[in-house]
Amino acid sequence: MADPLVYLDHAATTPMRPEAVEAMLPFLSERFANPSGSHRFARSVRQVVDECRDVVADALGCTPGEIVFTGCGTESDNAAIAGTQQRQGGIGVCPAVEHHAVLHATLHGGGRIVAVDNAARVDLVALAATLDNIAAAGGTVSIVSVMAVNNEVGSITSLPDVAAVVRRHAPTARVLTDAVQAPCWIDLRTLTPHVDLLALSAHKFGGPKGVGLLMARQGTVLEPLLQGGGQERDRRSGTHNVAGIVAMTEALRLTDMERVADNLRIETLRNHLVDSVLAELDDVIETVARDAKVVGSAHICIAGIESESLLFLLDEANVCASAASACASGAMEPSHVLAAMGVDRRHSLGALRMTLGSTTTEDDIDRAIDVVVGAVQRLRAPRPGHAAATTQSGAST
Amino acid sequence: MKVMIAMSGGVDSSVAAALLVEQGHEVVGVTMRLWGGESDTGCCSVSDVDDARRVAQQLGIDHLVFNFTEDFNTHVVDPYVQAHADGITPNPCIECNRHVKFARLSERATLLGFDAVATGHHARTTRSERGIELERGADRDKDQSYVVHMIDQEELRRTLFPVGSMTKPEVRAHAARLGLRTATKPDSQDVCFITSTGGRTTFLGHRIPFREGRVVDGTGSTVGTVPAVEMITLGQRRGIGLPGGGPKQFVVDIDVTTATVTVGAESELFVAGHVVHAMTWVHDAATAAAFPTVLVQCSAHGTPQPATITIGPGADADTEGRTVLVRWTDPQRRIAPGQSVVIYDPSDRFVLGGGIAGAPLS
Numbered sequence: 001m002a003d004p005l006v007y008l009d010h011a012a013t014t015p016m017r018p019e020a021v022e023a024m025l026p027f028l029s030e031r032f033a034n035p036s037g038s039h040r041f042a043r044s045v046r047q048v049v050d051e052c053r054d055v056v057a058d059a060l061g062c063t064p065g066e067i068v069f070t071g072c073g074t075e076s077d078n079a080a081i082a083g084t085q086q087r088q089g090g091i092g093v094c095p096a097v098e099h100h101a102v103l104h105a106t107l108h109g110g111g112r113i114v115a116v117d118n119a120a121r122v123d124l125v126a127l128a129a130t131l132d133n134i135a136a137a138g139g140t141v142s143i144v145s146v147m148a149v150n151n152e153v154g155s156i157t158s159l160p161d162v163a164a165v166v167r168r169h170a171p172t173a174r175v176l177t178d179a180v181q182a183p184c185w186i187d188l189r190t191l192t193p194h195v196d197l198l199a200l201s202a203h204k205f206g207g208p209k210g211v212g213l214l215m216a217r218q219g220t221v222l223e224p225l226l227q228g229g230g231q232e233r234d235r236r237s238g239t240h241n242v243a244g245i246v247a248m249t250e251a252l253r254l255t256d257m258e259r260v261a262d263n264l265r266i267e268t269l270r271n272h273l274v275d276s277v278l279a280e281l282d283d284v285i286e287t288v289a290r291d292a293k294v295v296g297s298a299h300i301c302i303a304g305i306e307s308e309s310l311l312f313l314l315d316e317a318n319v320c321a322s323a324a325s326a327c328a329s330g331a332m333e334p335s336h337v338l339a340a341m342g343v344d345r346r347h348s349l350g351a352l353r354m355t356l357g358s359t360t361t362e363d364d365i366d367r368a369i370d371v372v373v374g375a376v377q378r379l380r381a382p383r384p385g386h387a388a389a390t391t392q393s394g395a396s397t
Numbered sequence: 398m399k400v401m402i403a404m405s406g407g408v409d410s411s412v413a414a415a416l417l418v419e420q421g422h423e424v425v426g427v428t429m430r431l432w433g434g435e436s437d438t439g440c441c442s443v444s445d446v447d448d449a450r451r452v453a454q455q456l457g458i459d460h461l462v463f464n465f466t467e468d469f470n471t472h473v474v475d476p477y478v479q480a481h482a483d484g485i486t487p488n489p490c491i492e493c494n495r496h497v498k499f500a501r502l503s504e505r506a507t508l509l510g511f512d513a514v515a516t517g518h519h520a521r522t523t524r525s526e527r528g529i530e531l532e533r534g535a536d537r538d539k540d541q542s543y544v545v546h547m548i549d550q551e552e553l554r555r556t557l558f559p560v561g562s563m564t565k566p567e568v569r570a571h572a573a574r575l576g577l578r579t580a581t582k583p584d585s586q587d588v589c590f591i592t593s594t595g596g597r598t599t600f601l602g603h604r605i606p607f608r609e610g611r612v613v614d615g616t617g618s619t620v621g622t623v624p625a626v627e628m629i630t631l632g633q634r635r636g637i638g639l640p641g642g643g644p645k646q647f648v649v650d651i652d653v654t655t656a657t658v659t660v661g662a663e664s665e666l667f668v669a670g671h672v673v674h675a676m677t678w679v680h681d682a683a684t685a686a687a688f689p690t691v692l693v694q695c696s697a698h699g700t701p702q703p704a705t706i707t708i709g710p711g712a713d714a715d716t717e718g719r720t721v722l723v724r725w726t727d728p729q730r731r732i733a734p735g736q737s738v739v740i741y742d743p744s745d746r747f748v749l750g751g752g753i754a755g756a757p758l759s
Contacts, residue, residue, distance in 0.1 A: 308463055312509050331430035331464035379508060 003318040006364045006371075010204075010296060010357030011151050011181060012322060017206035017251050017358075024208065024247035035240050036231060049240055052249035059256045060198065060215055061189030068214045068235045069245050073180040073201030074101035075225070076214040079236070080176045080197040081105040081143055083222030088172070090140035093130055095122035096340035097152075102145045102178050103336075119292045120155045120341050122146050124165050131169035141173040148191055149181035152324060152337040152353060154297025155288045156186070159194040174220055180204050180212075183255050184357065185263060185294035196220045202248035205255045206358065211244030258358065266356050267295035273354065273365045274298050280373040285347055287338070298354040301338070301347035305379040308332055310352060313375035319368055321354045399423045400557060401506040402515040403498060404453065404460070406445030410517030411452040411579040412568045413559040417515055418456050420559075425511070426453040426460040429502060431469040431493070432590040452577050463505070465497055472496035474590055481627045482605045484653035485735035487753075488544070488697075489588050495547045503552060515557035520545050522553055522561075529553040531679045531748040533741075536564040543697050546739040546751035547677045598628055610656045612637055614646075615665070626656045631733040632666055649731075668731045670704065670724035670758035673738045678750035682708045682718025685740055685749035692741040693723055695732045695754070701741055702729055718750075722758060731757050 007015070027045070035046040050064075057064040070076045081092050082105060092111035094102050097120045107113070112134065115126045127144070134141055146162045149155070159177055166175050176197040182188065183205040192198055198215040202208055216222060216235065228237025271290070278284055283303040293299075302310070307323035311332075314321055324335035338348040354368065402414045404426040417424045428449045446462060453460035473492045480487045503514045519534030520542040528550050534540040548556055560568050572580035587593060591600045601607075602625075610626030611619050621638035623629055629637065633648040637660060649666055650659035678685060685691065686708050692701035703726040708718050723738065732738060732754040739751035 306505075309505060309508060312461065331462040331466075333464065334467075383508070 003367070006319045006367050008298075008354040008356060008360070008364070008368055009320045009322050010184075010360075011154075011353065011355035013203045013209065014184075014206050014357050015359055016203075016208060016247070017254055019254060020207055020247040020251040023250040024243040027243035027246055031242075035242055036229065045242055049242060049245055052245050055249050055253055056213065059188055059252050061192045062215050063218065065233070066215050066218055068216055068232045069240060070212045070214055070236055071210060071238075071241070072212045073099075073178070073199050073204070074212075076199035076201070076212045077101040077145070077176070077178050078105045079214055079222060079225050080174075080199060080216070081145060082109065082225060084143040084174050084176075084197075084220075085109045086223035087221055088140075088142040088174075090142035090173070091134070092143045092145060093127070093134070093141055093170075093173075094145040095127075095147075097150055097337045098145060098147055099151050099178055099180065102147065102176075106145060116340050118341050119288045120150045120153050120337055121157045121292070122162060124161060127162070128165050128169045131166070131173070135170065141170040143174045143176055143197075144170065145176040145178060147181070148177045148179040149185065149294050150337060151181045152335060153288045153299045153341070154181075154293035154355070156293060159191055163194040181294070183252060184259065185296060187256075187259065200252075202244065202251060205251050207248035207251035208244050211241050211248050213248070255358075262358050263295050266358075266360060269360055269362065269365045270295055270298050270356055273356075273369060274300065276369040277372055280369075281376055284376075285343075287341075287343065287351070296356045298356065300352050300354075301343060302350035302352060302376055303346050305350040305376055307349065307351050309379055310350065310372075310375055313378065314371055317371040317375070319371045321352060321368075323351045323353060398512040399510060400425075400513045400515050401502070401509075401511045402426050402559075403502060403517075404428050404449035405517065405585075406448035406452075406579065406582075407517060407585060408572050408577070408579045408582050409519070409560050409568055410449070411577050412563075412571050412575075413515055413517040413557075414452065414458065415456055415571065415575055415577070416559040417557070418458060424456075424458045426450075426456075426458055427502070428460070428462050429497065430462055430464045430466055431497065432474070433466045433470075434590060448579050448582070452579055455575070455577060463502070465501055468497055468501050469493065478601060478604045480735055481601050482653070484627065484629075484651050486630050486733045487735040488737050489590075490697075491544050491547070491737050494545055499545070499548050499552050499556065503555065507555065511555075513555045513557050515559055516545075517560055518545050518558050519565075520558045520561045522556060522558060525747075527680050527684060529679075530746075532561075532746050533748075534558075534561045538698075539565045541697075542741075542748050543694055543737070543739050543751075546679075546737070546748045549677060549679065553679070598625070601625075601627065608653075608656045610651075610658045612639065612658045612660055615659070615661050620660065623658055626651065626653055626658060629658050631731060663730075666730045667728040668725075668757035668759065669728055670722060671732055671738065672755035672758065673721050673723055673752040674719065674755045676719050676721055676750050676752035678718060679748050682721070682750070685721075688743060688749075690726065690743055691749065692743060692745050693725075694739045694741065695729075695736055701745055702726070703743075706740060719752075721750075721752065724758065 033042040033045045035049045053064040053067050057067050092106040092109050094106045095114045095116050097116050114130050115123045144166045163175050174196040177195045178199045180201045196217045201212040226237045285301045287299040323332050400417050400422045404410045428446050450460045473489050477489045506514045518541045519539040521532040523530045523532050533542045607625035610623040612621040614620050623638050629651050646660040647663050649661040690703050693704045694701040704723045707722040736754045738754050740749045
């Protein structure tokens with residue numbers, strides 16, 4: 001009776017790859033040993049963690065020693081930002097559209113925020129000026145954090161360009177990229193060489209929640225967030241989440257292997273979705289041009305409606321999408337990304353983020369088109385005798 | 398019916414949701430996020446949202462959070478701050494009901510295909526030959542008809558108050574029977590955006606410049622000072638910087654333009670009546686004007702007093718019925734400007750209308 005679930009919220013989390021689930025199960029049951037132990041039972045698990053590190057390092061294009069397994073993407077970002085700052089002094093710098101894991105960590109350390117262009121990419125001139133200004137005022141910059149792919153609107157930032165600006169204007173600063181949204185769409189080997197630190201989260205590419213990693217280039221020494229048993233070569237204390245690490249590794253290996261084929265297929269689906277919605281509805285903008293973003297992202301802004309109402313109707317039709325990031329209470333927050341991009345209020349109030357993934361099918365897209373178009377038409381329909389209809393977009397001035 | 402229930406995370410709206418489910422309605426719970434700032438008293442904290450969500454889960458209904466912080470700031474918080482700067486004492490809970498709960502939320506519910514919006518207020522909607530009545534809640538001590546007085550016929554048609562016919566102990570007993578986690582949760586007492594630790598002074602002090610006020614007596618002689626004239630309310634007796642002893646002195650006038658607070662005897666506070674602005678009517682002005690005398694209530698739990706009402710200023714009828722003159726049967730204490738004045742029928746059961754207190758009548 002209920003419609004089948006159409007899941008278009010892959011930027012929030014992805015379904016786990018069945019192979020990843022399969023791979024982790026032994027480590028939740030018979031192979032439960034602590035890899036830091038001294039017996040052969042432990043050593044055999046230790047070997048698995050070491051093998052995982054090799055596979056992950058290969059997918060990133062770095063050495064195994066540069067991989068630190070962590071608890072999540074947020075931890076990786078915080079470990080990089082706070083860890084660098086505590087070790088080197090100085091402050092952090094990041095663009096206004098970063099994920100809150102970077103934005104709040106940077107601000108918490110007294111950092112500076114840099115403007116972005118209308119595609120949510122850091123303004124390189126503004127970045128250079130900010131770095132110069134900090135230096136001119138006698139300050140130092142410990143870390144510059146620039147996300148590889150924006151989690152809301154999907155735009156891709158050119159890390160070589162960012163790194164070049166940082167090397168010239170703040171030579172001692174480390175460069176972090178929050179690449180949490182990148183693995184499904186971009187070969188990580190093309191990102192790693194340009195940065196000192198790179199953060200990933202397993203559940204964004206078919207792995208489980210509660211495990212992530214930080215690539216820390218050799219020579220990038222961090223003050224650890226956690227004091228304890230000194231695991232991960234003193235960079236991240238705490239017993240290894242072996243099952244999580246194994247599943248993350250399997251998910252990353254498969255993602256890396258299938259990326260090219262998946263991207264071709266998903267790009268076609270995404271284009272069909274957005275083209276159809278744009279053809280059916282007036283006054284809808286594609287928030288970021290397709291050549292500036294990843295192929296899984298379909299972010300649009302619909303004038304004359306409110307995201308919360310649209311999401312309610314999508315939810316009723318069993319279509320999962322989102323608008324911006326949710327706050328702790330579960331309420332939708334106005335998007336800091338759209339605000340920084342300068343999207344006008346009439347459109348930003350009706351933001352809709354649909355994000356595709358490896359499990360998205362043609363049927364999903366066809367139904368999403370029907371549901372989105374129908375819901376928007378319903379919300380825009382004039383309602384005689386009801387003041388709400390004419391003032392929806394301007395209801396709160 | 399498809400009903401949207403506003404769930405604050407308190408026991409009343411929890412039980413209201415439960416009753417709607419028991420009555421067989423299709424129910425969706427919504428918690429409004431209203432205040433984005435610091436709070437430790439009201440209905441906007443994450444822990445209250447947690448309570449509302451958990452109750453909804455226990456009842457097997459969907460639960461959503463709507464972010465109305467912008468509307469709340471625009472229609473409730475900003476006017477509240479501005480009013481204090483102007484020497485006016487508004488009731489923010491009433492403005493929230495007027496602009497957010499029974500406007501913004503109700504409009505959205507209609508847009509999304511709901512037949513009705515329910516809340517946990519202690520008030521009743523009943524039918525009479527006049528149409529739909531807004532009646533006091535069955536529990537006279539907990540009655541909240543005063544704070545929802547602005548609901549008109551169109552809005553009443555899609556409004557449900559499921560706990561309005563119950564007493565508070567009955568509500569709590571029902572919650573306990575169902576094992577709801579809110580069964581013993583204390584009632585919220587205070588304005589949700591003002592912390593119990595910081596209070597009104599801290600909240601307003603961060604938003605408007607306070608000016609020291611001169612306290613004068615009836616002859617115009619200065620008898621003291623107050624640190625912030627914006628914080629003084631008509632009828633106030635404490636905290637006006639006067640030495641103890643002597644006859645009791647009350648604030649009988651506040652002039653924020655000259656930062657002057659006039660004190661005098663309590664008898665000086667008594668007036669013959671009031672102009673009341675921005676009237677809204679449950680039915681219409683004529684229905685209310687047809688009663689030879691009415692009962693008028695000037696605070697959430699104040700005692701209603703008999704009065705006569707005249708529509709419109711002076712002899713000319715104000716066709717909109719937006720202004721009324723209230724004349725007390727016996728002189729009453731002056732109402733602080735900005736307070737809500739609610740008119741009930743002579744039986745003290747039905748709300749006829751309400752507005753905002755203006756100038757006194759002598």
